[in-house]
Amino acid sequence: MVTVHTKLISLLGSPLGQTLAPQMFNETFRKLKLDYFYFPIEIGNGELETVVKAIRCMNYTGFNVTKPNKVKILDHIDNLDEMAELIGSVNVVSMKEGILKGYNTDGIGFVQSFLEETRMDLGESTFLILGAGGAGRAVSCTLASRSAKKLYLVDKIDEASSSLAKNINQRIRKCAEFFPFDKAPLKRLIQDSDVLVNATGVGMPPEIERTPIEKELLHKDLFVYDLTYKPPKTKLLLDAEQAGCKTMNGIGMAIIQGIKGFALMTGLPEPAAIMREAMENLVTGKIPSQAL
Amino acid sequence: MVTVHTKLISLLGSPLGQTLAPQMFNETFRKLKLDYFYFPIEIGNGELETVVKAIRCMNYTGFNVTKPNKVKILDHIDNLDEMAELIGSVNVVSMKEGILKGYNTDGIGFVQSFLEETRMDLGESTFLILGAGGAGRAVSCTLASRSAKKLYLVDKIDEASSSLAKNINQRIRKCAEFFPFDKAPLKRLIQDSDVLVNATGVGMPPEIERTPIEKELLHKDLFVYDLTYKPPKTKLLLDAEQAGCKTMNGIGMAIIQGIKGFALMTGLPEPAAIMREAMENLVTGKIPSQAL
Numbered sequence: 001m002v003t004v005h006t007k008l009i010s011l012l013g014s015p016l017g018q019t020l021a022p023q024m025f026n027e028t029f030r031k032l033k034l035d036y037f038y039f040p041i042e043i044g045n046g047e048l049e050t051v052v053k054a055i056r057c058m059n060y061t062g063f064n065v066t067k068p069n070k071v072k073i074l075d076h077i078d079n080l081d082e083m084a085e086l087i088g089s090v091n092v093v094s095m096k097e098g099i100l101k102g103y104n105t106d107g108i109g110f111v112q113s114f115l116e117e118t119r120m121d122l123g124e125s126t127f128l129i130l131g132a133g134g135a136g137r138a139v140s141c142t143l144a145s146r147s148a149k150k151l152y153l154v155d156k157i158d159e160a161s162s163s164l165a166k167n168i169n170q171r172i173r174k175c176a177e178f179f180p181f182d183k184a185p186l187k188r189l190i191q192d193s194d195v196l197v198n199a200t201g202v203g204m205p206p207e208i209e210r211t212p213i214e215k216e217l218l219h220k221d222l223f224v225y226d227l228t229y230k231p232p233k234t235k236l237l238l239d240a241e242q243a244g245c246k247t248m249n250g251i252g253m254a255i256i257q258g259i260k261g262f263a264l265m266t267g268l269p270e271p272a273a274i275m276r277e278a279m280e281n282l283v284t285g286k287i288p289s290q291a292l
Numbered sequence: 293m294v295t296v297h298t299k300l301i302s303l304l305g306s307p308l309g310q311t312l313a314p315q316m317f318n319e320t321f322r323k324l325k326l327d328y329f330y331f332p333i334e335i336g337n338g339e340l341e342t343v344v345k346a347i348r349c350m351n352y353t354g355f356n357v358t359k360p361n362k363v364k365i366l367d368h369i370d371n372l373d374e375m376a377e378l379i380g381s382v383n384v385v386s387m388k389e390g391i392l393k394g395y396n397t398d399g400i401g402f403v404q405s406f407l408e409e410t411r412m413d414l415g416e417s418t419f420l421i422l423g424a425g426g427a428g429r430a431v432s433c434t435l436a437s438r439s440a441k442k443l444y445l446v447d448k449i450d451e452a453s454s455s456l457a458k459n460i461n462q463r464i465r466k467c468a469e470f471f472p473f474d475k476a477p478l479k480r481l482i483q484d485s486d487v488l489v490n491a492t493g494v495g496m497p498p499e500i501e502r503t504p505i506e507k508e509l510l511h512k513d514l515f516v517y518d519l520t521y522k523p524p525k526t527k528l529l530l531d532a533e534q535a536g537c538k539t540m541n542g543i544g545m546a547i548i549q550g551i552k553g554f555a556l557m558t559g560l561p562e563p564a565a566i567m568r569e570a571m572e573n574l575v576t577g578k579i580p581s582q583a584l
Contacts, residue, residue: 001315002331004308016296023293039294047349054346057339
């Protein structure tokens with residue numbers, strides 16, 4: 001039951017019809033017997049200022065932010081974590097004593113899930129990152145700050161990947177190289193890379209037959225990470241499996257983002273095992289959504 | 293589970309720690325299998341504008357208003373029901389196609405619950421109404437508009453009861469008489485009255501030993517209605533029972549207010565039986581609050 005004592009957390013964005021975050025958080029609160037309640041507020045950038053002002057008046061401890069609000073939210077918060085400032089977008093906001101502070105957990109979600117799965121040495125690994133939107137920026141900046149050997153950046157908007165490379169090289173470490181979309185020597189880049197990251201969203205519904213990379217270019221020593229988990233196996237991941245690659249989808253990243261966001265917004269320890277189990281049960285359908 | 297499709301309703305006011313409205317509404321939504329969710333937002337007048345602006349952006353169909361916001365809310369809504377305008381306060385706001393319209397269900401809650409209990413003829417009945425605050429104004433205006441024979445009005449602030457009497461006589465019907473607090477001929481007024489209404493709040497915690505009327509003044513032909521239901525029997529009602537009076541507390545009024553508010557805020561039919569049962573179970577403790 002939500003009372004005046006219940007601490008509120010929301011997800012702000014639009015559309016939110018497909019999000020699993022409310023179930024993942026509420027199931028975790030239920031298991032930990034915490035008087036918190038998580039619910040979605042479907043709004044765009046136009047309503048963001050109004051809703052954030054009201055959140056400041058209410059019994060909130062923080063909120064998540066997703067598309068299309070992850071950049072615009074910077075105008076409406078008080079403090080910014082350094083990595084979020086480098087990435088230029090925010091997906092977690094904590095509220096402590098009336099102060100709103102923004103964080104970005106996309107990059108740490110990627111890197112931590114990747115290391116748990118592969119145990120690869122980042123300092124020995126070259127990454128080809130497709131897509132320099134919010135997710136691609138977060139992954140690239142975090143990899144650079146974690147001493148990845150080399151980053152190759154490609155985006156269909158050349159300005160996005162070139163400015164990202166410049167930003168990383170000037171402000172973090174000189175490790176990023178940009179290639180124009182039309183002229184990228186993809187065959188050579190993939191040959192040179194240890195890890196291919198799809199941060200373009202290509203392969204998500206409704207265009208699940210599309211892939212950002214031709215199957216013939218993949219090779220068995222490549223690790224392929226697709227940031228989406230809907231579908232669990234995109235065309236890219238299916239092609240990669242057939243080419244003998246190790247693969248990974250975005251579910252582990254989503255879980256770690258949830259765990260990090262939980263800790264930032266509640267101030268409580270990371271509920272790693274409980275949240276992981278809740279999310280895995282949700283994805284496999286073990287928890288019916290109406291039960292939460 | 294609250295999704296982007298869930299229609300929201302809140303109660304705005306402060307303090308809200310004791311309210312049963314969320315449980316009463318959520319239990320009714322659950323029984324009717326309606327995707328609505330009711331939760332309290334504890335705010336004062338200072339935050340009212342900010343929160344109402346956000347409510348306009350969100351998936352709300354309305355909200356309840358209680359102390360201290362029932363008058364200030366008039367500044368932040370678009371339309372006003374005629375009775376709410378007469379009473380000068382609002383406790384229910386509906387939101388339809390972005391338009392906020394204010395209503396007051398205090399008076400109808402009183403009159404309907406009174407008539408269900410007593411079957412008395414309002415046109416033959418004289419009422420002594422103690423208290424000309426929000427509840428006293430609502431009861432008095434509604435009784436006047438429903439052709440009550442005579443209203444005697446007393447408040448410890450003379451200006452409150454005198455302006456209420458004037459307002460009723462000019463704008464509704466000439467049936468109200470005001471008496472100054474210190475000089476009210478209470479013995480005669482009670483002798484002349486069929487119904488005594490306590491709208492002062494005197495007798496509520498922490499001062500449950502207090503009563504607005506000396507026991508000796510009560511007589512067995514008087515019907516005594518105390519608008520509070522916490523405690524279920526105030527000192528006034530206990531005294532009245534001993535004097536042989538028929539009595540009634542505010543629980544029936546609260547239930548009818550809930551039923552009317554439900555219909556105004558959802559646009560659905562009045563869920564009379566279900567809401568009555570939910571509220572009665574709550575008051576008697578049959579529904580544990582944490583189950584809702």
